Amino acid sequence: MAETTLSSNIQAYQKKTAANTLTRLLRYSAVRLVTLFVTVVVGVYLTILIANMGGYVDEILRGEIRERISVSISQNPAYRDYTVEQRNQLIQAEIAQEEERLGLNQPFLIRSLSFLRNALTLNFGRALNMTSDSGSRQVSLILLERLPSTLVLFGTSNLLLFFISVFLALALSRHYGSWADKIIVALSPTSAAPPWFYGIFLILIFAAWLRVLPFGGMVSAPPPTNRLEYALDLLVHMILPASALFLSSIFLSIYNWRTFFLIYSSEDYVEMAKAKGLTARDIERRYILRPTLPTIVTSFALLLIGLWTGAIITETIFNWPGLGRTLYRAIGLYDTPVIVASTIIFAYLLAITVFVLDFIYALLDPRVKVGGAQ
Amino acid sequence: MNSVRNLFRDLLHYPSAILGLVIIAILVAVGVYAVVTIPYAEAIRLWRGGEDVWYQNPKNAAPAWFNYFTTKDLPSTILITSRQEEETILSKIQAEKVYKPRENGQDITITYTFEYPYDEFPKDLIFYLYGKFDQKAPFAAIRWYTPDGREIRITDTAVQTRLTYRFLQDEKLKRRLKGVSPEIGLLADPNSDPPVPLKGTYKIVIEATTFEPNSDLDGEFVLHGQLHGWAGTDHLRRDLSLPLLWGIPVALAFGLLASLGTGTLTMIIAAIGVWFGGWVDELIQRITEVNLVLPFLPILIMLGTLYSRSIWVILGATILLNIFTGGIKSYRAIFLQIKESTYIEAARAYGASDSRIIFLYLVPRIIPLLIPGLVSGIPSFVFLEASLAVLGLGDPVLPTWGKIINDAQFNGALYEGYYYWILQPAVLLMITGLAFASLGFSLDRIFNPRLRGL
Numbered sequence: 082m083a084e085t086t087l088s089s090n091i092q093a094y095q096k097k098t099a100a101n102t103l104t105r106l107l108r109y110s111a112v113r114l115v116t117l118f119v120t121v122v123v124g125v126y127l128t129i130l131i132a133n134m135g136g137y138v139d140e141i142l143r144g145e146i147r148e149r150i151s152v153s154i155s156q157n158p159a160y161r162d163y164t165v166e167q168r169n170q171l172i173q174a175e176i177a178q179e180e181e182r183l184g185l186n187q188p189f190l191i192r193s194l195s196f197l198r199n200a201l202t203l204n205f206g207r208a209l210n211m212t213s214d215s216g217s218r219q220v221s222l223i224l225l226e227r228l229p230s231t232l233v234l235f236g237t238s239n240l241l242l243f244f245i246s247v248f249l250a251l252a253l254s255r256h257y258g259s260w261a262d263k264i265i266v267a268l269s270p271t272s273a274a275p276p277w278f279y280g281i282f283l284i285l286i287f288a289a290w291l292r293v294l295p296f297g298g299m300v301s302a303p304p305p306t307n308r309l310e311y312a313l314d315l316l317v318h319m320i321l322p323a324s325a326l327f328l329s330s331i332f333l334s335i336y337n338w339r340t341f342f343l344i345y346s347s348e349d350y351v352e353m354a355k356a357k358g359l360t361a362r363d364i365e366r367r368y369i370l371r372p373t374l375p376t377i378v379t380s381f382a383l384l385l386i387g388l389w390t391g392a393i394i395t396e397t398i399f400n401w402p403g404l405g406r407t408l409y410r411a412i413g414l415y416d417t418p419v420i421v422a423s424t425i426i427f428a429y430l431l432a433i434t435v436f437v438l439d440f441i442y443a444l445l446d447p448r449v450k451v452g453g454a455q
Numbered sequence: 456m457n458s459v460r461n462l463f464r465d466l467l468h469y470p471s472a473i474l475g476l477v478i479i480a481i482l483v484a485v486g487v488y489a490v491v492t493i494p495y496a497e498a499i500r501l502w503r504g505g506e507d508v509w510y511q512n513p514k515n516a517a518p519a520w521f522n523y524f525t526t527k528d529l530p531s532t533i534l535i536t537s538r539q540e541e542e543t544i545l546s547k548i549q550a551e552k553v554y555k556p557r558e559n560g561q562d563i564t565i566t567y568t569f570e571y572p573y574d575e576f577p578k579d580l581i582f583y584l585y586g587k588f589d590q591k592a593p594f595a596a597i598r599w600y601t602p603d604g605r606e607i608r609i610t611d612t613a614v615q616t617r618l619t620y621r622f623l624q625d626e627k628l629k630r631r632l633k634g635v636s637p638e639i640g641l642l643a644d645p646n647s648d649p650p651v652p653l654k655g656t657y658k659i660v661i662e663a664t665t666f667e668p669n670s671d672l673d674g675e676f677v678l679h680g681q682l683h684g685w686a687g688t689d690h691l692r693r694d695l696s697l698p699l700l701w702g703i704p705v706a707l708a709f710g711l712l713a714s715l716g717t718g719t720l721t722m723i724i725a726a727i728g729v730w731f732g733g734w735v736d737e738l739i740q741r742i743t744e745v746n747l748v749l750p751f752l753p754i755l756i757m758l759g760t761l762y763s764r765s766i767w768v769i770l771g772a773t774i775l776l777n778i779f780t781g782g783i784k785s786y787r788a789i790f791l792q793i794k795e796s797t798y799i800e801a802a803r804a805y806g807a808s809d810s811r812i813i814f815l816y817l818v819p820r821i822i823p824l825l826i827p828g829l830v831s832g833i834p835s836f837v838f839l840e841a842s843l844a845v846l847g848l849g850d851p852v853l854p855t856w857g858k859i860i861n862d863a864q865f866n867g868a869l870y871e872g873y874y875y876w877i878l879q880p881a882v883l884l885m886i887t888g889l890a891f892a893s894l895g896f897s898l899d900r901i902f903n904p905r906l907r908g909l
Contacts, residue, residue, distance in 0.1 A: 120741065124748030131754055134761045267471065270892030273834035274885060275842060281860070281869075281877055289869040296869070393752055394842050398864070409846065412756050420753065428748040 113439065117432040121425075122201065128424040129196050132417045136189035141415055142209070143185055150175045183209065196421060205422040210414040211407075220422045224404065230299055231396075231403035234319055235388045238326040243384055246331060247377065250338030251365065257343060265335050272333030277394040280325035284398070287321060294321055297400035322399040326392070341376065345369050375442045382438060386430040389423075465901045472897035478890035482703055489700035498701050502693065502854040509692035511545050513578045513679030518687035518695070518875050527574035530680035535567040537673045538585070550674070560665040563593075567659040567676050571602075576639050576652055579679035580622035586614035588670040595663040595672060599641055602655025607631070607641060614663070614672055687875050689859070690866045698854035699879055705855045706837045706887055709770060713836035716774040717782075718829045724778060725786035726817045729794055730809060739783065746779040752842075759848030766850040769843060773836065782828070786821065793820050823902045831895025834888035841884055856880035 133139065154160055154172050163171065180186045184195075199206060205220035213223040253262045287294040295301070299318050305311045345351070351368045359367075370377075393405040404423065411419035466472045493501070501508060513532055522529055537550040548569065555562040586593050597609040597620075609628060610620060622628060622637040632640030635650070642657075643650035663672045686696035728739040758772050793799065794817070802812050843849060844857025845864065863869075863876040 116741075116744075120744045121748060123741075124745045127745065128749060128754075131757055134757075138761065270471070270889050270896055273831075273838065273888040273892040275838050277842065277845065278838065278881065278884065281864075281881060284869055285874060285877065289872065289874070393756070394845060397846065408753055409756060412753060412760050415761070420757070424748075424750055424753075427750065431748060 110436075113436060117436055121428045121432050122197070124428050125200055125421070125425050126193070126197050129193050129200070129417070129421055132412075132420045132424075133189065133193065136193075138415050138417060139185055139189055139192070142183065143180065146179045146183075146185075147176055150179065196417070200421050200425040203425070206418055208411075208419050209416045211411060211416050211419055220418045223407065223419060224422060224426075227402060227404045227407045230401060231405065232388060233315070234322055234401060234403060235326065235392070237319065238323040239384050239388065241323075242327050242331055242334060243381060246334035247338055250335050250342055251370075253335065253339045254342035254346060254369075255361065255365075257339075262339070265332055265339065268332040269336035270333075272330050274329060275394065276322075276326045276329040276392060277398045279328045280322060280395055280398045283321045283325055283328075297321075297398070299402055322395060322401055325395060325399075341373065342369055345373055348372075372446070374445045378441055378445065379438055382434045386427070386434050389427050389430055462901065466897060469897035469900070471893040475890040475892075475894035475897070478886060479894065482707060482887060482890070485700065486703035486707055490704050493697065493701065498697065498854060499852050501697055502701075503852065504693075505691065509688075509694070510583075511677055512688045512692040512694060513681070513683055514688065514692050515690055515871075515873050515876070516578065516679070516681060516683035516688045517873070518879070519682050519685050521682060521687075521875060528572065529575050529682045530571070530573035530577050530678070531682045532680040533569050533577075533678040534675070535569060536675040537565045538675060550676070552673075557664075560667055560670060563661070563663040563665065563672055565661040565663070565672075565674055567661075567674075569657055569678070570655070571642060571652060571657055572654050573652060573680075575681055576642055576650075577678045577680055578638070579677075580638055580641070581677045581679070582618075582620040582622070583675040583677070584612075584614045584618040584620060585673045585675075586616055586618070586670075587672070588665065588667055591666040591670075593663050593665040593670055593672045595661050595674070598660045598662070600658040600660065601641075602653055602657060603645075605645075609659075686879060687873075689862055689876060695859065695876070695879065698856070698859050699883060701854045702856035702859070702880065702883065703887075705766070705850075705853055706840065706884070709766065709840045710833040710837040710887075710891070713770055713773050713777070713839075714829050714832040716770075717777040718825050718832065720774065720778050721780075721782045722786055722818060722821060722825055723813070725783045726790055726813050726821075728783075729787055729790035730813050730817060736787075739779070743779040743783050746776065749776065751776055755839075755843060756846065756848060759843060759846075764848055764851050766840070766853060769840070769848075769850075773839065786824075789821055789824065790817060793817060827895050827899035827902050829895075830891055830898055833891040833895075837887055837891075838884065841880075856884050 151172050154168060154175065160168055160171065177186070184192055187195075205224075207218040208220050208223055211223055212218055213226045215222070215226070217223070249265075253259075253265060256262060284296055288296040295318055297318075300311065300314045301318075305314050346364075346369050348368075351364060354364045354368050389404065393409045395401070396403045396406040397409060408420065408423050410416075411423075466476070511532070511534055516532070517529070519531070532545060533548070534545045535548040535550050537552045548567075551566040551568070553564045553566075555564070582597065584595060592613045592615050594611070594613050596611045599607040599609050601607070608631065609622070610625060612618065612620070622641070625637065628637050629635070629640070635643070639650050642652045644653040659676060661672070661674050665672065684694050684696055686694060686699050688694055724739060728736040754776065755769060755772060758768065762768065799812065799816055802816055807816070840849075840855065841857035841860065844855055845861050847861055847865075849855055849858045849861060857880070859880040860877055863873065868874070868876040
């Protein structure tokens with residue numbers, strides 16, 4: 082008898098908590114979404130202010146327009162018969178038209194707010210100076226055109242890096258203290274150097290000295306027409322930059338994961354599992370990987386969104402036509418729409434990832450409650 | 456003091472830490488030496504100086520250590536001058552000058568003698584001639600004598616106040632040498648094919664005639680070698696030892712200041728947030744989240760492109776953008792624990808002020824955790840400075856390692872085979888980075904008991 086009352090009690094309790102969980106979940110999601118959105122808005126507005134140097138870029142652009150139009154009109158033979166007065170009028174009219182086209186006739190504060198609105202609604206508009214390879218001035222086209230090259234390079238190297246380092250780290254944590262382990266620990270400080278630094282050495286050895294791999298670029302010129310040859314050519318061009326990215330962080334990455342796994346494998350419950358006589362595989366899967374899964378997933382998710390920004394300097398050194406180099410060129414050309422578009426996409430990706438991760442934690446780890454007490 | 460001694464005793468258990476400390480000590484010593492021997496103003500004058508400062512150096516000459524990697528003995532630069540007072544950046548050989556008075560002037564014979572024991576030809580041969588006169592310029596005839604006794608006429612010319620005679624641009628000389636470029640034709644063994652230099656004592660003689668009693672003539676002969684100094688030269692003939700030496704204090708100062716500034720400010724702000732709690736804490740957390748959205752490197756690039764490339768501006772921006780990052784969250788978690796300690800409660804009970812508690816009770820507790828982070832943070836900032844320089848956004852006046860790499864990259868050093876140009880600053884960067892990183896790793900293990908023995 083006692084048992085049935087207990088089970089019905091539990092059922093009632095579960096129903097009540099289910100309803101509670103739902104409201105808590107909804108409220109939490111709403112608050113979280115609002116704070117994340119505000120964060121994105123503030124971050125993007127700050128980027129807009131910085132990218133425009135608080136309106137200073139407008140002055141630069143105005144000066145450029147004035148100079149370009151004055152020179153082109155004064156050198157145009159068609160206007161040779163005009164008087165100075167007429168020519169000045171023409172120049173003023175053209176400047177006004179050009180400024181209106183670029184929206185420079187409005188004060189910067191208003192412009193910055195409309196930039197913000199456009200950015201938030203993913204309406205990137207047209208670039209000021211840059212064009213895509215197909216000749217379009219649409220910012221979204223300029224960025225989309227570069228996305229595949231960044232994805233193929235950074236996707237390959239980062240995914241390889243991630244999986245290889247996690248698996249090697251797991252293996253090393255099992256053989257803690259072995260010579261392989263010691264070598265990795267000794268080599269981990271080498272990750273202090275950024276990828277472009279390794280890139281220079283790799284170019285020196287394999288391109289300049291041995292002449293077996295290309296200096297940079299994504300495909301040979303002219304690019305092969307055959308699809309298979311194209312893929313092979315791409316692969317050959319990818320070896321050096323991908324190795325540079327891989328080499329620059331592999332040792333530290335393995336070291337960090339290994340230390341992380343080691344800390345978890347010295348927990349009491351792991352000792353307990355060992356005492357029970359479970360196999361090493363089971364211990365690893367259930368008692369080490371399971372509790373560390375949230376961290377692994379977080380790091381993987383951040384890695385994925387990190388792909389968006391590419392790596393400015395590595396792409397510059399290897400002449401790789403990716404997003405990072407596009408961003409660098411955009412800064413050099415004061416092309417704020419491109420800079421802002423790149424930032425807002427990253428901000429949105431980050432906000433969405435952070436939001437989704439909270440729920441993934443709760444799914445992976447029963448101890449974590451979404452919106453529960455901190 | 457005792458704890459410092461203990462720390463050093465612990466550090467001695469880690470070979471990598473000892474190595475790191477030794478390298479850092481050497482770097483600091485050489486850095487101090489560089490700043491003392493080449494003062495700031497002088498360093499910038501030399502680095503920004505053009506042809507007038509560096510004209511005696513060859514272009515793109517490899518460093519002297521390059522000789523160890525080749526079977527051939529490569530020539531160094533030879534400078535012979537008849538001028539007495541002149542200060543040169545190279546060690547010079549004094550030419551022999553003989554006056555023979557004549558009516559209304561004098562005959563001057565200047566003899567330049569040098570040994571040429573090398574296996575390769577020089578890069579360039581140049582004569583700088585200086586005439587002193589009122590009305591009529593002196594006249595000079597230059598002859599070249601090879602070790603096997605051949606005499607080659609170089610040129611006959613009137614010497615104005617300053618005349619630069621470039622052997623390689625003299626088409627007539629080239630024709631006299633049967634179409635062979637002078638740096639080869641003048642030094643080659645006539646019986647060799649392909650040409651190899653004839654080793655031995657060479658002599659150049661200027662027979663000059665002046666036409667006024669006070670008129671005089673001097674000449675400076677420069678044979679630009681394939682090698683130069685211990686560091687080589689760049690495309691502007693600048694001796695690379697200058698930026699390599701001066702790069703040390705710049706890199707160390709930038710890395711140290713950025714790391715120290717970021718670390719301490721992060722810690723203090725985290726402590727303030729935890730201590731006051733409420734909206735202060737909330738604000739700090741929100742700023743941190745906003746900062747995560749901001750693209751760090753692009754903002755630095757924008758600053759460099761649009762505003763200022765001064766290293767101090769970049770340093771300030773770097774510190775500012777690095778304060779509100781992940782570090783502040785981990786410090787906050789630790790401070791939250793410390794805040795509940797009984798000694799803090801006691802301090803509050805006897806009425807200690809907020810700032811006293813923050814700076815004397817909260818912050819010192821966390822310094823052991825801060826130190827490894829500070830040291831391991833240095834390499835990333837050293838490389839950040841180099842990265843910006845590689846993008847062409849280095850400080851416009853300071854000689855730094857990153858700027859050497861940028862110059863080399865821009866002038867196609869790797870395509871042209873001037874490997875030393877990139878290798879030297881890169882190796883220095885790597886040594887510096889590794890030294891701090893390995894020291895930081897060991898410190899981390901000493902201060903973090905959880906990692907001890909891992």
